[in-house]
Amino acid sequence: MPDMTDTAAPEATPRDLGFAMPPEWAEHAATWMSWPADDDLWFGHLEGVRAEFAGLVRTIASFESVHLLVRDAESSADARARLAGADVTYHAVPLDDVWLRDNGPIFVRRDGGELALTDWRFNAWGGKFHFQNDDRVPEYVAAHLGARRWALPFVLEGGGLEVNGAGVGLTTRSCFLTDTRNPGLTEEGYAVLLADTLGVRQLLWLDGGLENDHTDGHIDTITRFVDESTIVTSVESDQDDPNHAVMARNLTALRAMTTLDGRPFRIVELPLPETHLEGAEGRLPPTYANFYIGNGFVVVPQYGDPNDASALDILTPLFPGREVIGLSSREIIEGGGSFHCVTQQQPAGTVWTGE
Template structure:
């Protein structure tokens, strides 16, 4: 495994690009929740939901689980006994590995490397120094080439369709606390060089009170190369209504790299307002995670839980669409996609 410098070839130079989430996985990387204060006293309930989530994923593919100390590892091993889980002792601040973990890239021959972006906890909102080191650990563990990049980028802030299109939000990427001065055009060039995004599409914003500043993976997702599912809020008095309606209009005007429109599928937000320790929570069904033969969808004990599953199931033929409770996990501000990071199937490329 070698480290890149600014004069080294970019991933694009060497034929690497980020695969879509539905491409075959070698494993799912996750982190075990450990800090009761971060979960506002709900750690036990959160760990119970993590257990159900990890056991679900591990029925279909291996889980690589980061644990930060003796207590975490002992607790996780007891709850997950018999599941296909490998444990890694790594210093951690939190569990949002979608954002602080590596983003893997693959090239046509099946070789796999990773990109390591700076993570600053969504603009310095929480502690992040330990979490920012996770991609380096993963690269060393796998013996994999790592491109260390001097830009802040969270995996939850970008969706790709595997056919050259990326989707993000201005409310997240253009904040002054991430990459000051980096414009939409600058991001387009950067993501073309690093992740193979040929066409970067922008929505304006995300959910109310989302501490990520509106990650795309909480509202709008690709389900295949040509289909986008997007969150809608029918209640005109809800603060999310106008933003989601504006996003829907924008999506219907967008096209792929060939100029073809996307199929747009509407997905309701949960009907009930959920309040947490710091105000309204941002529950969403769009924060599902796609794996080998399955899609796991957050559920909240809400009237829209079942309708959301009914909408998503036909979008994933050949995959089992599974609802799992995320009522406690959402207290931390995210859900299943936020706490997972896929390692695509492929052979490790060390850069040599």
């Protein structure tokens, strides 16, 4: 069994105590985010990024509370000015960047409604960027909530794993099996680890993600669960595009996968944006699969692309009872991610202290 550190009961895993990661569409208590602050990290696009962030935060806050981390006085003042009147709670926390899906906690819950969190090591996608402050965010969140925290000695980013809430997890080999994350940890080792920590009883693998994705191919940029038995996956129709072959292999693999009880998943194809976007470090990885599901809503990134409307048309009927909202992410994508990458849901539940 993987080694875990926990001051209250180091021998007890989340699974031992009945905890598992809920699906994103389960009811939220709040959404956690971080405010963009470094113009260099955004290649001179900080003003536009902040404008799009403000639209995203305001939209989410109109449905559920938002906890916003701000790293300094300037960031706090800027966020408060842009978000005046929104349901936002501010937290002064040292930060490197904004990708809270990856450096934030992953919450777990058990049937009685008790909520705790897992704290994974974050090394900025294999040491690609500075990450010392961001790696401490889960510890802050746990202390603020008074929640039980499992501090785990393994690297794992939230954007690298999808769960369906019925025991199935989905990830990519190109991300999890890199030697810059957990060298020597095999597919079988991950299956044991994620069963013990997040309640994943069946871990399914795709080969890879989008071209020039600095996360090494996070699953949340290409393929997502929208309910227990339905998967949306990105496809590229242009056979000359480098993404075409990878997405086609993923599609074939998904069609052969089944739920825990052996039923095939319903697979829905979602086109990638038609236009190739170039950033400061080469081709950008825009995708509509990086949507975020919240209480009564889904926010879908838009890029001023011919496929924007089609993506909304495909996703809307998959979320009955939720408002599917398209918001601009043309500036945010300059940093390499979009709405799912910058959010982390806190599921509804009673915070459990471990006592």
